[in-house]
Amino acid sequence: MASGFSYTGGPSRCFAYWQEFAKCYAKTDSPSECRPQSEDYLECLHHTQEKARAKAVKAQFIKRAEHEAKEGRKAGDILADGVIVGVGLIKKESGEGKEGK
Known part of the structure; x- marks a missing residue:
C-alpha cells in the first residue's frame, strides 16, 4: 500500500x-x-500494539468474570446448604414479631 x-x-x-x-x-x-x-x-x-492491548483487555475481562463466577458459586453453595443469607435490611426482632401475628 x-x-x-x-x-x-x-x-x-x-x-x-x-x-x-x-x-x-x-x-x-x-x-x-x-x-x-x-x-x-x-x-x-x-496493528500490533492495538492487538496486544486488546488481548490484555480481554484477558483481564476473562479473569474478572472468572472471579465473579467463583464468588457467585460461593453464594450458590451457601444457598444450596439451606442457610438463609440475609442482606441486613430486616432486623431479626422485627421479622420474628411479624411471623407470629
Missing part, C-alpha cells in the same frame, strides 16, 4: 505515515533517526 492508492482509488489508510517516514528518511543521514516514523507506519499497517 505504499503506492498511495487504496482499493477504492483514494489514498490508503497508512499513506500519510508512509509520507512522513519517506520525508524523514530522505532528509537524514542516519536512518535510525526515523525510527518513530517507521514504528508509526508499521503500527498502521499491522
Whole structure:
C-alpha cells in the first residue's frame, strides 16, 4: 500500500505515515533517526500494539468474570446448604414479631 492508492482509488489508510517516514528518511543521514516514523507506519499497517492491548483487555475481562463466577458459586453453595443469607435490611426482632401475628 505504499503506492498511495487504496482499493477504492483514494489514498490508503497508512499513506500519510508512509509520507512522513519517506520525508524523514530522505532528509537524514542516519536512518535510525526515523525510527518513530517507521514504528508509526508499521503500527498502521499491522496493528500490533492495538492487538496486544486488546488481548490484555480481554484477558483481564476473562479473569474478572472468572472471579465473579467463583464468588457467585460461593453464594450458590451457601444457598444450596439451606442457610438463609440475609442482606441486613430486616432486623431479626422485627421479622420474628411479624411471623407470629
